[in-house]
Amino acid sequence: MAGETRPKYLKPLLEYGPILGFFVAYLLLKDRVFTIGGTDYEGFIVVTAGFIPVFLICMGLLWKLTGHLSKMQVVTAVLIVVFGGLSVWLNDERFFKMKPTLIYLIFGGALAVGLLRGESYLRLVMEELVPLQEEGWMLLTKRVMAFFLGLAVLNEVIWRTMSTESWVWFKTFGLTAAIFVFFLTQGGLFRRYGMEEDKG
Incomplete structure (x- = not known):
């Protein structure tokens, strides 16, 4: 079966990769300000905006890989979309x-x-x-x-x-x-x- 030959690191990479990616991106962009549509956004907000789709893509791949997501993962994804989205939308x-x-x-x-x-x-x-x-x-x-x-x-x-x-x-x-x-x-x-x- 294909599932038996997949790398063992793939599942933890999908689970923790977005978090580490957020951390690295923040360190790189924390002191920068981006002007988008006439509004200034600090690096934290820009990194948050990028983190949301990356996290959802990884969750989708994890679901495809394992066939299920835990309730904790689903709730976490919803809160990331809601509160991450509010931070980006309200620039807060x-x-x-x-x-x-x-x-x-x-x-x-x-x-x-x-x-x-x-x-x-x-x-x-x-x-x-x-x-x-x-x-x-x-x-x-x-x-x-x-x-x-x-x-x-x-x-x-x-x-x-x-x-x-x-x-x-x-x-x-x-x-x-x-x-x-x-x-x-x-x-x-x-x-x-x-x-x-x-x-x-």
């Missing part, structure tokens, strides 16, 4: 900077709703990747919910109190590192509640 970078806040609030809120109903919505997304006992899923969901809400608050603090360049560095590397470190610290939970596969 604040809307795009708010996007991570809303993403984490939405997913943190969704997990909170599930917990109130006695369910782990996180399990629906990650069960195939991380087989856990029911108690483990509920505990992990509580932690991820708190983590997402914390990231929402942190994003608000960063973009409201620091420079645009600081926020771009934070968005590109800080959030990714925070998520990696968070799941790295959950090793004890995975060992305690992990379900061993049938060795037979």
Whole structure:
């Protein structure tokens, strides 16, 4: 099958390539001002305008490659189009900077709703990747919910109190590192509640 011969790096390239591309483009254009239709646009706005179609194209290719997109990816794409579009249309970078806040609030809120109903919505997304006992899923969901809400608050603090360049560095590397470190610290939970596969 063709899917078996595709390069292993293709999927992560489509997922993370647009973000790294945004970062590089911003560093190259951050100090420039572009006059389009009589209106001056700073480099951040121009890079945002280019990021939106690139991201959507990569999501389309990812869907074609894997046959599906997660709900998180779909919601993220919608928010990028809406808030990135508002930033470009209104020539106001604040809307795009708010996007991570809303993403984490939405997913943190969704997990909170599930917990109130006695369910782990996180399990629906990650069960195939991380087989856990029911108690483990509920505990992990509580932690991820708190983590997402914390990231929402942190994003608000960063973009409201620091420079645009600081926020771009934070968005590109800080959030990714925070998520990696968070799941790295959950090793004890995975060992305690992990379900061993049938060795037979």
